[in-house]
Amino acid sequence: MSKYQAAQEYLEWLKQAKEAMRKEQAQLPYEQKVAIVLQLKKIACEAAKVREQLKRRSGKSKG
Amino acid sequence: MERILQLLNEMETQGLILRYAIGGGMAVVFYAPPIMTNDLDIYTLLPPTNSPIIVLTPLYQFLITHGGQPKGEYVEVDGLPVQFVVAYNELVEEAIWQAREITFGTTKTRVPTAEHLIAIKLQAGRDKDLWHVKLLLEHATIDEELLNRILKRHGLMERWEAFLSAGGR
Numbered sequence: 595m596s597k598y599q600a601a602q603e604y605l606e607w608l609k610q611a612k613e614a615m616r617k618e619q620a621q622l623p624y625e626q627k628v629a630i631v632l633q634l635k636k637i638a639c640e641a642a643k644v645r646e647q648l649k650r651r652s653g654k655s656k657g
Numbered sequence: 658m659e660r661i662l663q664l665l666n667e668m669e670t671q672g673l674i675l676r677y678a679i680g681g682g683m684a685v686v687f688y689a690p691p692i693m694t695n696d697l698d699i700y701t702l703l704p705p706t707n708s709p710i711i712v713l714t715p716l717y718q719f720l721i722t723h724g725g726q727p728k729g730e731y732v733e734v735d736g737l738p739v740q741f742v743v744a745y746n747e748l749v750e751e752a753i754w755q756a757r758e759i760t761f762g763t764t765k766t767r768v769p770t771a772e773h774l775i776a777i778k779l780q781a782g783r784d785k786d787l788w789h790v791k792l793l794l795e796h797a798t799i800d801e802e803l804l805n806r807i808l809k810r811h812g813l814m815e816r817w818e819a820f821l822s823a824g825g826r
Binding site for chain 2: 616617619620622624625627628630631632634635636638
């Protein structure tokens with residue numbers, strides 16, 4: 595099997611695993627799903643903060 | 658989020674709002690897997706008034722006096738921005754009146770039916786909304802007759818057909 599084929603198979607497996615996880619998550623109680631949403635939101639906020647810090651630092655180093 | 662729902666129920670009891678249902682992405686999550694959403698939209702019917710002007714200040718003020726923090730156009734309660742979306746057409750009004758009663762933790766609340774959510778999202782028509790429609794079709798149990806009746810009643814059949822022919826399903 596070529597590296598390309600192996601990568602394609604892996605990607606296909608990953609896609610299916612993600613799909614299965616989404617289906618499982620859809621069955622969770624609403625409270626648990628909302629808790630996941632809030633967690634996602636928190637992570638997105640943290641990521642935005644880090645991005646902003648990096649942007650400022652890179653701005654300073656250029657100046 | 659339960660605290661917010663308790664406050665909303667209290668607002669309903671006090672007559673500040675006539676009736677509400679969870680809306681937007683957070684309502685989609687009831688039927689579908691968790692998705693990223695920034696705020697909690699509350700589809701709201703206000704009590705009848707003689708004034709033609711809609712004033713939302715008492716609603717947000719209620720949240721603030723109960724621990725909410727004003728943040729830009731929202732009030733945050735327990736870290737979750739809350740936005741009141743006053744029923745802006747007959748479809749949203751119908752969705753609020755016919756919303757399903759559910760329990761979150763120990764608190765009673767409501768979410769629109771999946772069929773109404775599909776119609777509302779289809780009507781809004783942004784990329785994000787159409788993605789929500791796809792999620793609902795994929796994960797919720799849809800009563801197709803009911804969906805068709807809602808779509809017809811609110812003049813959305815053309816959009817629905819365009820959505821389907823674009824591979825929406």
